[in-house]
Amino acid sequence: MxxxxxxxxxxxxxxxxxxxxxxxxxxxxxxxxxxxxxRHVAAYEAVENADHEIDPLxxxxxxxxxxxxxxxxxxxIRGSKRRWVLAGGALAASAALALLLIPRxxxxxxxxxxxxxxxxxxxxxxxxRIILNGATRMTFDRKxxxxxxxxxxxxxxxxxxxxxxxxxxxxxxTSIEDAGTIFNVVRDAGKVRVAVAEGKVVYNPGKxxxxxxxxxxxEDAGDGExxxxxxxxxxxxxxxxxxxxxxxxxxxxxxxxxxxxALDVRITVSPVIAARxxxxxxxxxxxxxxQLDRLKRxxxxxxxxxxxxxxxxxxxxxxx
Numbered sequence: 001m002x003x004x005x006x007x008x009x010x011x012x013x014x015x016x017x018x019x020x021x022x023x024x025x026x027x028x029x030x031x032x033x034x035x036x037x038x039r040h041v042a043a044y045e046a047v048e049n050a051d052h053e054i055d056p057l058x059x060x061x062x063x064x065x066x067x068x069x070x071x072x073x074x075x076x077i078r079g080s081k082r083r084w085v086l087a088g089g090a091l092a093a094s095a096a097l098a099l100l101l102i103p104r105x106x107x108x109x110x111x112x113x114x115x116x117x118x119x120x121x122x123x124x125x126x127x128x129r130i131i132l133n134g135a136t137r138m139t140f141d142r143k144x145x146x147x148x149x150x151x152x153x154x155x156x157x158x159x160x161x162x163x164x165x166x167x168x169x170x171x172x173x174t175s176i177e178d179a180g181t182i183f184n185v186v187r188d189a190g191k192v193r194v195a196v197a198e199g200k201v202v203y204n205p206g207k208x209x210x211x212x213x214x215x216x217x218x219e220d221a222g223d224g225e226x227x228x229x230x231x232x233x234x235x236x237x238x239x240x241x242x243x244x245x246x247x248x249x250x251x252x253x254x255x256x257x258x259x260x261x262a263l264d265v266r267i268t269v270s271p272v273i274a275a276r277x278x279x280x281x282x283x284x285x286x287x288x289x290x291q292l293d294r295l296k297r298x299x300x301x302x303x304x305x306x307x308x309x310x311x312x313x314x315x316x317x318x319x320x
Contacts, residue, residue, distance in 0.1 A: 005039070012043035027110055027142075028120075035123040042126065108144075113137040114153070117264030117288065119241065124148070127160025128167065131241050134261040154186040154261060156238035159199075174220070177205040181214075184238045188257050192220040197237035203227070243284040249277040252299065256312055265289045270313040273301065 015030055034040050114120050116135040123129045124145040132138060136153025146162070149170040159167045161180025169176040171185060171192050181199020186192070194203055195217040203210040203218055210227060212218055217232030236246035245258050253274040256267040262284050280298060285291055292310060296303045304311045 005043075008037070008039050008043045009046070012040065012047045015044065016047050028112055031112070031122045032120075035121045035129060038126055041123060045126075108142050109139055110142065111137065111139050111151075115264065116261055116266075125160060127158075129158050131156040131158075131238070133240055134264065136261070150185055150187050152187050154184070154188070154240070154258075156182070156184045156241055158182050161199075174204045177202045177209075182237070183212075186257075190222050192218075192222075193254075194218045195232045195237045197234045240284075243286075245282040245284070247278045247280055247282075249279055252276045252278055252301070252312060255282075255299065259292075259295070263288050263291060265292070266309040267292075267303075268309065268311050270311065273312070273314055 011033070015033065018026060019030060034044065112120065112122060112132065114132045114134055114136045118134050120132045121129055122132065122138075122140065124140065128145060130138070130148060133154035133156075136155055137151040138153075138155060139149040139151065141147045146165050146167045147170075148167075157167075157169070157178070159178050159180055159182075163179050166177050166179045169178070169185065171187050174192070176183075176185065176194060178199070178201040181201060182197040183199075183201050184193075184195045184197070186194075194201065194212060196212045196214050198214050200214070201212050203212060203220070210218060210229065212229070215231060215234050216229060217237075218227060218229050220227045233246065233248055236248065239246045240258065240262060243262075245255070245262065247255060251274060253269050255278050256269045259265070259282070260267045265288065278299060282295065282298070289310070292303050299312070300315060301312045302315050304313060
């Protein structure tokens with residue numbers, strides 16, 4: 001094993017031990033470490049596999065404390081699953097064994113949320129990663145890399161192909177099933193939007209499932225309204241990760257939602273122009289709310305600050 005791989009393996013062991021008492025912040029830092037290098041994922045999977053392989057041996061194993069200064073004999077600790085005892089200088093030498101025996105009582109489901117204007121990458125396995133846009137909240141399962149749930153916001157999915165175990169995304173009362181593809185999902189204001197850049201997904205799989213191929217998008221407004229399927233430019237799917245928002249006739253209400261996530265501001269839209277279509281590309285320049293003054297000209301609207309938020313309204317009465 002090379003020195004570099006030894007270092008990665010040591011990091012994987014360290015993560016495994018630290019996650020014994022890991023809180024949500026530590027688990028989030030762990031997913032960032034996984035996303036940095038595919039070798040991190042492979043190393044951690046090797047550690048996990050070693051952990052699982054020792055399980056059948058634990059009931060017959062006895063571990064004893066090192067002798068204490070008082071000379072009293074400590075009681076033996078019999079092998080309840082994953083108990084471990086380490087003392088003094090033996091810690092470093094025993095780390096490899098310790099990682100196999102530590103208990104891990106953290107809940108299987110955990111949540112990751114981003115602030116408006118923030119993005120984050122979550123790696124679920126060597127071929128599956130999810131990029132969360134700003135103002136997004138998702139749930140994952142530490143024991144099931146083929147599951148996620150989107151509570152609100154937007155995420156771009158790169159999913160490893162596994163026909164025998166398709167990836168499932170829960171979105172409110174429905175779900176999206178995927179066997180290996182790239183797709184984007186938005187859940188905002190009670191609506192769900194799905195767009196596929198590569199491969200295929202099925203929206204609400206089952207008898208009434210709606211298949212979507214690359215270059216197709218879907219909007220489900222809920223409230224009993226019919227689900228709408230329409231062509232979607234592949235280059236526009238997940239373009240926000242490159243700080244671009246591409247529109248081919250989408251409503252200004254959607255543009256406002258997208259800008260709110262990207263700019264860390266809340267933008268509402270006057271009902272009289274909410275359905276007006278917009279064609280064009282918006283490049284997010286990182287200036288936050290300062291970009292709005294320039295954007296209003298491109299969008300053909302006025303943007304008025306109201307109680308810390310922004311209201312998109314007609315330029316003049318001609319829109320009334």
